[in-house]
Amino acid sequence: MLLCCRLQYDGALLQRAEAASLPARREKAERIRSVQGRAASLAAGLLLRHGLFLCGLGEDQIRASPEGKPFLAGNPAFVSLSHSGDYAACAIAPVPVGVDIQRIVPVSARAVRRFCTAGELAWVKRQPDPQRAAIALWALKESYLKASGALTEAVFAAEFQIEAGGGAAGPAGWRFFLDRRIEGYLLAVCEKD
Numbered sequence: 788m789l790l791c792c793r794l795q796y797d798g799a800l801l802q803r804a805e806a807a808s809l810p811a812r813r814e815k816a817e818r819i820r821s822v823q824g825r826a827a828s829l830a831a832g833l834l835l836r837h838g839l840f841l842c843g844l845g846e847d848q849i850r851a852s853p854e855g856k857p858f859l860a861g862n863p864a865f866v867s868l869s870h871s872g873d874y875a876a877c878a879i880a881p882v883p884v885g886v887d888i889q890r891i892v893p894v895s896a897r898a899v900r901r902f903c904t905a906g907e908l909a910w911v912k913r914q915p916d917p918q919r920a921a922i923a924l925w926a927l928k929e930s931y932l933k934a935s936g937a938l939t940e941a942v943f944a945a946e947f948q949i950e951a952g953g954g955a956a957g958p959a960g961w962r963f964f965l966d967r968r969i970e971g972y973l974l975a976v977c978e979k980d
Contacts, residue, residue: 788842789886789976790834791876791969794826804829809836811851827870832857834877835866842879856933867933874972882979885933889926889973891919902928902943910949919973923949926975927963934961934977 804826805813812832816825835857836846848859849866857866867878872890899911899921907924914920924947932942935958947957955963957977966974 788838788879789876790838790878791874791888791974792830792834794823794830794873794875796822796826801826801829804833807836808832809846809849811849815851815855823873824870827872827875830875831868831870831877834875835868835879838866838877838879839864844879865934867930869929869933872972874969876974878976878978880978883934883936884979885930885935885977887926887929887933887975888969889922889929889975891922891971891973893918894921894925904944904946906946920949923955923965923973923975926973927955927957927965927977930963930975930977931957931961934979 808829809832812829816828819825819828839846842864844863848861850858850860852858857868859866864879864881865884867884867886869876869887871888874888876886876888878884878886900908903911903924911917911920927947928942932939945958947955949955949965953965953967955965957963960980962978962980964976
């Protein structure tokens with residue numbers, strides 16, 4: 788299940804979101820300085836609560852790793868959260884899953900060289916919109932990182948391919964999806980085969 792929402796930055800709405808959030812998510816959001824960041828973190832948590840309800844799973848099973856990554860006690864399902872700019876997303880699946888939403892913003896050539904392989908760099912340079920192409924690769928790699936738990940260096944070294952129609956491929960044993968429908972954003976999902 789994939790859920791995504793656009794945020795509204797209304798003070799009263801933010802207070803209601805805080806009141807409806809689970810304590811761990813509320814505490815995490817309180818550490819975020821910007822109103823936008825706080826709202827996005829709370830929205831991702833509320834999407835998780837709603838998704839668990841739709842799946843018939845109890846929110847009392849939600850736990851957080853020491854790094855703050857949510858998981859469900861007893862592994863009845865796997866969950867992943869993401870937020871960027873004005874959007875938040877949540878993925879719930881019976882297999883390891885990762886979701887990443889990225890606002891398309893300028894990214895430095897140095898950063899792209901850091902997370903792309905030589906083949907990916909060559910592909911990015913051939914694209915009509917290299918910034919968008921780089922963000923797409925970043926979102927795919929981030930979704931893979933979340934789903935697999937692999938080390939960052941291994942994720943950056945993994946080779947990804949993006950097809951014109953929205954398909955994507957990466958390391959064996961994983962399925963990838965890249966959604967381009969939200970104007971100014973890219974949403975990537977990685978799921979264990």
